[in-house]
Amino acid sequence: MSNEHITLTAGDAEVDVLPGNGGRVGGLRVAGRELLRQGERFGCFPMVPWCGRIRDGRFLDGAVVRQMPLNAPPHAIHGTARDGAWKVARVTGDEAVITYDLVEPWPYTGRVTQVVRLAADSLSLTMAVETYETSFPAQIGWHPWFNRNLGGEGAQDVRVDFTPGWQEERGEDHLPTGERIEPLPGPWDDCFGMPDGVDVTLTWPGQLELKVSSREEWVVVYDEQEAAVCVEPQTGPPNGLNSLPRLVTPLEPLEATTVWSWRRL
Template structure:
């Protein structure tokens, strides 16, 4: 595991090869430092799950019953963490990435998922790259996955950022519908947006558990921290037409201090493997690739 520092103008970031994680992203302005991501662990010792942001590859979130059927073949997954019964968020966030290129303001990482013994844990075999670059506007992440297996499979991409949360934090992110959540943290039904989860106009995050997927996103979002007069604009490429919002609670995490929330750009729905039309997942033949990007552009309002 290696830690990598990036520095450009007003911006600073720390990366880890463990999980391809973006541990921190900060803006320096007029003698002050503003953290744009919420860190909950130690980059030198903890996994990507406690970082500020980690990649979702070859797909994000969960698959119902840890399996799906494609072209008449049943594919299965095994749980990949100790505290969740599902194969969660793919492999990239749990694997060791390698440095391909590195400069003061840019780092290119790569990760390879090899064939499991008889496909026991996952049918996926692929190579992923993550390009992290600082520039005049902030930070841009570009994630690419290439199917290196011998069969066509559905792939998706996303990121899992953790953003600072206060009672005055507001989010704007367009959506047409959202998915209710079942008791096993899987999607229930597709519904119109309730008032508390309608972020088509700026709205504070709910003060309770939220773990829902949203669709009909135009790839633009804005987070405002009015206490610091700080604004973060999120711009995702056309691949990302959905997002997931997560707000924890103490019944799930006794250490939760209501100090972060997650806004996760995703190319596909949760459990898209088992939805009609694959709900945003893309079928990649052997050798084919999928690519998407996300820009984080902070500014003082």
């Protein structure tokens, strides 16, 4: 794993980009306070070329069944790019562009480009998957681990607020059944539909409010762990390579953006 460590700054915000560790954002500090759970598996990692679980690690490409390694048995989870080393294309004071060439076990050639752009009050993450050869189904998403508590005297745990259009019913295998239901109260490890775009607000009372937004209409919220809360914008639901494939073609890449904007309280 490359130890390359890029730090971008804007105002009193700092973000760490770790190309060698799966192209993840390793940390985000606002006024010196770390918002992301620390550790080599945490921060915020890109989910590409798929998001969440693929049932039994299998998906159909036309009539061909493709098998991915079962890294979350009995399923395959969160894509392959988080396990690879990304290359640095360009860095300025407040922006980094990194790339990853898709390799085995993913059966198609393609390139992922991620742009990390920091402003004094926001972080923007943009990803694109492109191919010059065979078309293939793909998904893009991000998996941030936000610290449940930011520390400091009397600090309260984060509150998560959002108004989804529906919740994907979750089967016993943790995958959407295909039915849409009225949103249930948490705790969650669930996918929600937000047809007007992802819009989720995290509030650390008395400290910070952070809004996760995206034009995509799917978000997974995972808050079953004590240390952190995950709010994951993505281009389709879990198992989406089977249920709702988005095609990457030589003429049409798949692109997505999420913006996290914050204000002090």
